Amino acid sequence: MSMHKQPKVTVVVPNYNYGHWIESCLNSVADDPYDNKSIVVVDDGSTDNSAQNVFNLITNPKPFSENEISGVIGTYKNYNFDIKLIAANVSRGPSAARNIGIKSCFNETDFFSFIDSDDMHISGKIKKTVRKMVEHQGYVGVVYCDYENLYVDKNRIHEQYKEPFCSERLLAECIIPPHSLVAKYAIEQSGFFDEEMRVAEDYDWWIRISKKFVCYHIPEKYVIMRTGKYNSSNTVDKNIWIKNWARIRDKISNGS
Numbered sequence: 001m002s003m004h005k006q007p008k009v010t011v012v013v014p015n016y017n018y019g020h021w022i023e024s025c026l027n028s029v030a031d032d033p034y035d036n037k038s039i040v041v042v043d044d045g046s047t048d049n050s051a052q053n054v055f056n057l058i059t060n061p062k063p064f065s066e067n068e069i070s071g072v073i074g075t076y077k078n079y080n081f082d083i084k085l086i087a088a089n090v091s092r093g094p095s096a097a098r099n100i101g102i103k104s105c106f107n108e109t110d111f112f113s114f115i116d117s118d119d120m121h122i123s124g125k126i127k128k129t130v131r132k133m134v135e136h137q138g139y140v141g142v143v144y145c146d147y148e149n150l151y152v153d154k155n156r157i158h159e160q161y162k163e164p165f166c167s168e169r170l171l172a173e174c175i176i177p178p179h180s181l182v183a184k185y186a187i188e189q190s191g192f193f194d195e196e197m198r199v200a201e202d203y204d205w206w207i208r209i210s211k212k213f214v215c216y217h218i219p220e221k222y223v224i225m226r227t228g229k230y231n232s233s234n235t236v237d238k239n240i241w242i243k244n245w246a247r248i249r250d251k252i253s254n255g256s
Helices: 022-030 050-055 094-103 125-135 167-172 184-190 201-210 238-254
Strands: 009-015 037-043 058-066 069-076 082-087 111-114 119-121 140-151 156-160 181-183 214-227
Touching: 009 022, 009 094, 009 125, 022 037, 022 050, 022 119, 037 050, 037 094, 050 058, 050 082, 058 082, 094 201, 111 125, 111 184, 125 140, 125 181, 125 214, 140 184, 140 201, 167 201, 181 184, 184 201, 201 214, 201 238
Parallel strands: 009 037, 009 111, 037 082, 140 214
Antiparallel strands: 058 069, 069 082, 111 181, 119 214, 140 156, 140 181
16 A cells, blocks of 8 residues: 555445445445445345345446356435445355455455444544554554444434553453544455354454554544444343353453
8 A cells, every 4th residue: 555645435334234334324424535435335134125225225236246246336415425335145144244344445455444324423533544554564453443432222422532551451351432434454464254253243353452462542522322222232042141141251362
């Protein structure tokens, strides 16, 4: 990547049954001022109208295929950037969805930004995180920010202030949110999401990346996380949570 050219950012949006929220998520990314960006939506076998809703937002959709992944590509509404839609027939979980999104545009991307389809950008998120990544390029692998939780069932907002990065603290607690910016070179050296994990998959990823790179905290809010009864923390069986947390602890103990 040339230091004189604006880095290419791909925003990866995994989705499962958030057809009622995904357009507002995509609009927030579209309105976030950064020129050299694209979006890839990976619908993880939704049973609602999510995939059709996204398809209806794509101008001049055309088939594409890359790295054995196929879908449609076009421009998002009347904006001047590309969006890809990849719709799976069956749900394989958020790790697989994110990996598909990454691999579908890996060759053309410098940095990957992640946002779940029930969340939204606050303007400036991409530009600010990219600026910090470029300032510390090759040393920093992840840039993360603060956010606010919007409890939609209670119409209440709770501000979430994350703490500065510390590798020891990260091993004790997940201090990095899922909506972070990740450098392509960090993925090349640390690997993709663990597809055996359906929850806490981001925590596992941060730990692996942090063994090779520093994670940088921006103490400003740039994301709104909508929280309700349909979030994974409320719908995934607690035994799956226990199993996935045990998998992370085993990896830490084994140094993997």
